Amino acid sequence: MARNLHVFGFGMIRKLAYNTAFALVALLSCAGLSAQDKGYDVFNPIAKYIASGDADKLSAWFADNLEVTIFSVSNDSSRNQARQIIRSFFKSYTPRSFEISHKAGRSNMKYALGTLNAGGEMFLVTIFVSLMEDTYKIQQIKIERL
Numbered sequence: 001m002a003r004n005l006h007v008f009g010f011g012m013i014r015k016l017a018y019n020t021a022f023a024l025v026a027l028l029s030c031a032g033l034s035a036q037d038k039g040y041d042v043f044n045p046i047a048k049y050i051a052s053g054d055a056d057k058l059s060a061w062f063a064d065n066l067e068v069t070i071f072s073v074s075n076d077s078s079r080n081q082a083r084q085i086i087r088s089f090f091k092s093y094t095p096r097s098f099e100i101s102h103k104a105g106r107s108n109m110k111y112a113l114g115t116l117n118a119g120g121e122m123f124l125v126t127i128f129v130s131l132m133e134d135t136y137k138i139q140q141i142k143i144e145r146l
Helices: 002-007 010-028 043-052 055-059 079-092
Strands: 062-070 073-078 095-106 109-118 121-132 135-145
Touching (some): 043 055, 043 121, 062 079, 073 079, 079 135
Antiparallel strands (some): 109 121, 121 135
């Protein structure tokens, strides 16, 4: 229990601040966009597939090309490559739970930050989605140890 309390200390706050700042810069670069949609939450199914470790269903939400970052190693990947990377991660770190702690965005670009409990470790997951042809697609997913 004491180890888990340390996990949510300064390191998590620093990573959360960094990811939030990065997301704000990305969102501010989209000037003139309308207000965030009020209705369907694209992150509900995405969170469900992360929590269950289902890389195949999660990959249905991937853009044709996206950035996948795991432990500070970034890959610009096709949907199939990204599915393999995420599948490999889930095989090494079996998810137990995933909770989204923060969501923000505008109508055509959104992001979420969540905590993944997997393989006995805790991870910070950042997900960026963009509206593409009337549906949201994951443009970037980042997984970092807490």
